[in-house]
Amino acid sequence: MTRIPVYLVFLWCAMALGSLAQEPPREARIGVLAFRGSDQVQDKWQNLSTYLNATIPEWTFSIIPMTLSSAFEQIETEQLDFVVTNPGHFVDLNGIHRMSVIASRLQRKSDGSLTGKFGSTIFALKRSGISTLQDVKGKTVAAVDRYAFGGFQLAWSEFDRAGIDLHTDPAALRFVGFPMDQIVRLVQEGGVDVGIVRSGLIEELAAEGRVDPAELEFLNSSATYGHPDITSTRLVPEWTFSALATTDPVLRDRVALTLLQSGSSPAAQKAGMIDNWSAPVSYHSVVELRRRFDSSLAVNAQRENGLTRLKFWIVFAALPIVLLAGWVLWLFHSKRKEAGRSGPVNAGGVSLTQREEQVLKFVAQGHSTKEIAKELGISPKTVEFHRANLLKKFGARTSSQLVAMAT
Incomplete structure (x- = not known):
């Protein structure tokens, strides 16, 4: 049996370890909802x-x-391993793609505090005459x-509690998409009367020097006390950090543990981490709100379908009347045309021969015998x-009387 020299064994081990050390790291992709635009989300x-x-x-x-819509395709085509988004969007995504929340966000606010909840801000311009939820009726x-x-x-939920249908009571409801900043600009420029954004955006724009909160009227701002941001609605849990069902389970658990340690980690401080992460919280209130919202959409759809059917039956019922009226008009015009061809119309019900009608026509036009x-x-x-014969039938004494009586 041939012995392998010991130095060759050590050389082989060193080469194997070297190849392992040089193995490139695997890629993990985190999808983040870019509600202020792609550039901002990267920063x-x-x-x-x-x-x-x-x-x-x-x-x-x-x-x-x-984006709200692109996330579905990005998950479907396996472009993502993790998803960071608002809880309502998570409920939508989780209804189609199995996901698990591994951490809940604790957002750092401008005053240095951390909060695990957020809401919506409903606002208008100062001196616009809009100061309450009821004032939104008939506005854009x-x-x-x-x-x-x-x-x-x-915001829809808050209006609904106040007895206002945000789908139908405003004069117009415009959905403008991302970035959300443009909603604030629309209100500032008078393009719309009222804007709806997530809480915290006004404060961020103010810190960037892009809006002066003193120029805005915040509706229902007493809905929540003690929250660092101006809020017009009840609060819900902050964003979710979720892993997809296809994500490597070892990676999923390591990321979850790393997020939970971020609040006290020197590496997090060195990386400039601003927000912290907690263990997953309950999102039952979000699921319940989405259930109410979906029910309202179904009711509105039924109402619209009912109106559409009613309009159809009104048109269907009116069709015979329209056809009858059209036939009467056609008959009337036909008679007038026939009268124009054959002579004056006899309003007295006198029966004339074709030749008498011809003679009467020329008499009426003033022709001589x-x-x-x-x-x-x-x-x-x-x-x-x-x-x-014409004079006798009409009881006229002269041609002038004949024409007057026959026309």
């Missing part, structure tokens, strides 16, 4: 990927912007999307014969 969330890259070096984490309203949670549905005879190709005596 705001880059510190999260920096922190995860530092603490889980065998993986490379990248931030992928999402801008929001992100019908399925935007902080950008519409939370000779002219009538020439036009009709008959003798003057025949013309006079028919004229005499």
Whole structure:
């Protein structure tokens, strides 16, 4: 048996370890809802990927912007491993793609405090005459999307509790999409009367010097006390950090543990982490609100369908009347045309022969006996014969009386 030299064994081990050390890290992609635009989401969330890259070096984490609609396709085509989004959007996504919440967000506010809840802000311009939820009736309203949670549905719930249907009571409801900043600009420029945004956005824009809160009227601002942001609605749990069912379970657990440690981690401080993360909280209130919202959409759809059917039956019932009226008009015009061809219309119900009608027509036009005879190709005596019959039938003494009585 041939012995392998010991130094060759050590050389092989060193080469194997070297190849393992050189194995490139695997990629993990975190989809984040870009409600202020793709560039902003990269800037705001880059510190999260920096922190995860530092603490889980065998993986490379990248931030992928999402919209409310694009997230479905990004998950379907396996472009994402984790999803960070608002709880309403999570409920929508989880209804189609199995996901698990591994952490709930604790957002750092401008005053340095951490909060695990947020709401919506409903606002108008100062001196616009809009100061209460009731004032929104008959006004124009801008929001992100019908399925935007902080950008519409939370506000819808508050209006609904006040007896106002946000779908039908405003004069117009405009859904403008992302970025959400444009809603504030629309109100500032007078493009709409009322805007709906998630809480905290006004404060962020104010810190950026893009809006002066003193120029705005905040509706229902007493809905929540003690929250650092101006809020017009009841509060719900902050954003979710979720793992997809296809995500590596070992990676999922390591990310969850790393997020929970972020509040006291030197690596998080070095990465510039602003927000903290807690263990997952209950999102039952979000599920219940979405159930109410979906029910309202169904009711509105039934109402619209009912109105559509009613309009159809009104048109269907009116169709015979319209056809009858059209036939009467056609008959009337036909009679008038026939009368124009055959002579004056006899309003007295006198029965005339075709020749008498022809003679009467020319008499009414002022033609002499000779002219009538020439036009009709008959003798003057025949013309006079028919004229005499006409005078007798109408009881007229002169041609003038005849024309007056027959026309």
